[in-house]
Amino acid sequence: MQKQQNIIAKTSIHCSLNELKLVRTFIANQLNQIHVCDNDVDMIVLSVDEICANLIKHALNLKPDETIEITLIHENGGIRVNILDHGISFNPVNYYEKSIQKLIHEKKKGGLGLMLVNKIMDKIDYQIEETYNVCSMYKRVTLC
Secondary structure, three states, rough: OOOOOEEEEEEEEEEHHHHHHHHHHHHHHHHHHHHHHHHHHHHHHHHHHHHHHHHHHHHHHOOOOOEEEEEEEOOOEEEEEEEOOOOOOOHHOOEEEEEEEEHHHOOOOOOHHHHHHHHHHEEEEEEOOOEEEEEEEEOOOOOO
16 A cells, blocks of 8 residues: 655754744644644644754754754655754664653653653654654644
């Protein structure tokens, strides 16, 4: 069976935490245009925001000349989001989740974002190419 894919939209942002608001607005606007239900929109926005924030801070080290490319694809009853960067590789699929109790006990800030993304999205893939990385996330959605 062949996948039915339609690219909804593409954008790119500079490596700055200030750009995250633009990403959230872009994703929400695009998904609202194809009538994705609000709950699914919110979940996808949260997941993309978390991945992009981690890339900006950790993979790209807040270098303003670097960019992140985001592509939204309507695919077989769901939304696929491809996030491409040229930073340090980190595979969120292999991320080891600590328990919430352990995070509280260690009193460390952070560590919950990828846990949320793994729970929210139906599928996450990660590819490391010669000059770039692609995090591909898929979520089944309901249209309203």
